[in-house]
Amino acid sequence: MMVTITDLSVRRGDFSFGPLDLSISNEVFCVLGPSGSGKSTLLSILAGIVEPDRGEILIGGESVRGRPPETRSTGLVFQDGALFPHLTARENVEYAAEDPDYVRKLTRLLAVDEVLDRRPAMLSGGERQRVALARTLAAGPDVLLLDEPLSSLDEPIRRRLRDDLHRLFATLDVPVVYVTHDQRTATALADRLGILRDGRLEQVDTPTSVLERPNSRFVAEFTGNENVFEVGLETGRCGRVARLGDALLRVTAEGDSIERLLAGVDGSTATVCAHPSRITVLERSDGSVDAVRSVDSEESGRDLRMSADESSFRIPVTIERWLHEGDTYRVFVQVDGGPELTATMSRRTFDRLELARGDERTVSIQTESMHVLDPPTSSRT
Ligand code: ADP
Numbered sequence: 463m464m465v466t467i468t469d470l471s472v473r474r475g476d477f478s479f480g481p482l483d484l485s486i487s488n489e490v491f492c493v494l495g496p497s498g499s500g501k502s503t504l505l506s507i508l509a510g511i512v513e514p515d516r517g518e519i520l521i522g523g524e525s526v527r528g529r530p531p532e533t534r535s536t537g538l539v540f541q542d543g544a545l546f547p548h549l550t551a552r553e554n555v556e557y558a559a560e561d562p563d564y565v566r567k568l569t570r571l572l573a574v575d576e577v578l579d580r581r582p583a584m585l586s587g588g589e590r591q592r593v594a595l596a597r598t599l600a601a602g603p604d605v606l607l608l609d610e611p612l613s614s615l616d617e618p619i620r621r622r623l624r625d626d627l628h629r630l631f632a633t634l635d636v637p638v639v640y641v642t643h644d645q646r647t648a649t650a651l652a653d654r655l656g657i658l659r660d661g662r663l664e665q666v667d668t669p670t671s672v673l674e675r676p677n678s679r680f681v682a683e684f685t686g687n688e689n690v691f692e693v694g695l696e697t698g699r700c701g702r703v704a705r706l707g708d709a710l711l712r713v714t715a716e717g718d719s720i721e722r723l724l725a726g727v728d729g730s731t732a733t734v735c736a737h738p739s740r741i742t743v744l745e746r747s748d749g750s751v752d753a754v755r756s757v758d759s760e761e762s763g764r765d766l767r768m769s770a771d772e773s774s775f776r777i778p779v780t781i782e783r784w785l786h787e788g789d790t791y792r793v794f795v796q797v798d799g800g801p802e803l804t805a806t807m808s809r810r811t812f813d814r815l816e817l818a819r820g821d822e823r824t825v826s827i828q829t830e831s832m833h834v835l836d837p838p839t840s841s842r843t
Pocket residue numbers: 474475476477495496497498499500501502503504
């Protein structure tokens with residue numbers, strides 16, 4: 463089954479959605495966007511609840527334009543899964559079901575076997591959401607549309623259901639469009655991720671690409687990449703260098719981002735980002751002192767430290783503070799004379815590093831992980 467959206471747009475009050483072009487195959491396509499970006503609008507159009515002003519939607523090659531919701535075979539699950547209150551969970555699930563075997567499989571996959579004889583009022587939030595999912599899937603939709611189905615649940619229950627959804631999605635053979643404002647949920651579930659901003663898709667790519675190679679500052683920041691900073695471009699004695707605070711980073715390795723840094727004229731600045739998971743705090747014994755050697759800058763007369771490694775940038779920093787976030791540690795480091803950067807790491811790595819506030823350390827960023835957001839622009843006017 464394929465969903466093909468062409469030139470789709472609608473106005474709702476002051477809000478204008480689209481134009482949007484997108485093809486979704488039998489995959490989990492997550493739409494990630496802030497509140498008010500048009501996520502529910504998109505699903506409402508696909509489900510036939512909202513009629514677009516312009517554009518075309520093909521489901522399995524057939525236009526659904528103008529077709530009422532009940533004829534579209536799109537299964538829609540909302541944040542608070544709506545169930546018939548006077549029916550038991552079982553009756554809800556079987557309501558539009560065709561295949562009793564499939565119903566049994568679904569209720570097992572969604573772990574609601576035990577509660578099937580209860581009415582919705584006697585179910586917890588998580589159980590209600592599971593029953594709503596089973597009910598929608600039991601009807602055998604051609605397309606599954608999910609509107610923030612986990613957002614009303616408490617964290618542990620949300621995590622468990624997310625895990626079960628992940629398992630469930632692997633058994634489905636239909637396009638799944640899952641909209642959420644939660645980056646973790648989106649990246650955990652998505653085969654492909656679309657970032658929605660003001661009714662437009664700003665970037666569509668795999669979760670890894672979106673996280674590590676965002677195409678705008680908005681995408682970087684909305685997906686939790688705090689490390690967006692400027693580097694100055696200069697030509698030094700050793701060739702092209704990028705200045706980050708007091709550090710001079712030799713730009714030599716290959717790669718798209720590096721090409722863009724090399725292309726910038728002297729005196730220009732480039733906006734770059736590096737995902738926190740790609741910033742490595744080095745151990746004291748990791749040769750950081752040798753790797754970062756001192757060179758004289760004729761320009762400023764100051765003693766500047768230059769990265770000597772070719773495949774990674776090595777940057778002297780001071781350890782500022784850290785947050786223990788359960789599975790990971792988020793460590794904030796101050797680049798000498800430059801921006802504050804964030805590095806995330808496992809607890810094991812954190813323990814091994816034996817960090818202390820005020821420690822002078824070195825961080826390493828693989829050159830391919832340094833992603834240029836905005837190509838160099840001249841700062842001299
Ligand atoms: P999201 O689901 O991403 O939070 P929505 O699609 O619900 O965003 O809403 C996007 C915008 O459309 C909002 O700014 C909202 O004010 C507007 N909107 C939503 N529904 C209606 C409506 N029925 N009439 C007018 N404007 C609407």
